[in-house]
Amino acid sequence: MAHAPGYGRIVNIASVAGKEGNPNASAYSESKAAIIAITKSLGKELAETDIAVNCVTPAAARTRIFDQMSQEHIDYMLSKIPRARFAELDETAAMVCWLLSSENSFTTGSVFDLSGGRATY
Numbered sequence: 001m002a003h004a005p006g007y008g009r010i011v012n013i014a015s016v017a018g019k020e021g022n023p024n025a026s027a028y029s030e031s032k033a034a035i036i037a038i039t040k041s042l043g044k045e046l047a048e049t050d051i052a053v054n055c056v057t058p059a060a061a062r063t064r065i066f067d068q069m070s071q072e073h074i075d076y077m078l079s080k081i082p083r084a085r086f087a088e089l090d091e092t093a094a095m096v097c098w099l100l101s102s103e104n105s106f107t108t109g110s111v112f113d114l115s116g117g118r119a120t121y
Helices: 026-045 064-068 071-079 089-100
Strands: 007-013 050-058 111-114
Touching: 007 026, 007 089, 026 050, 026 111, 050 089, 089 111
Parallel strands: 007 050, 050 111
Antiparallel strands: none
């Protein structure tokens, strides 16, 4: 589908850590909070155009990075998620696909929580 000049969709991927902070990970949490802030700022700056800027903040998903973590750390991360499971990659992909689509003609500057209930704001 061809779009008119000036059309765009930007989806930033941050983390629930940018909303809540993670202990012993202040630099990581800070960088994710910065992604959230730039999403909100750009969303407002571009609101009068057909460029939407949004962000998703997933909780941990079981990927190969878990191979580098102790089971104790994995269990700690899981204990913070009220749904009692990690995010599925296809759940995150589905949200991102919608945000990138032309169906998303109104929402901009928003942060979509994918944390299984960890952050409820």
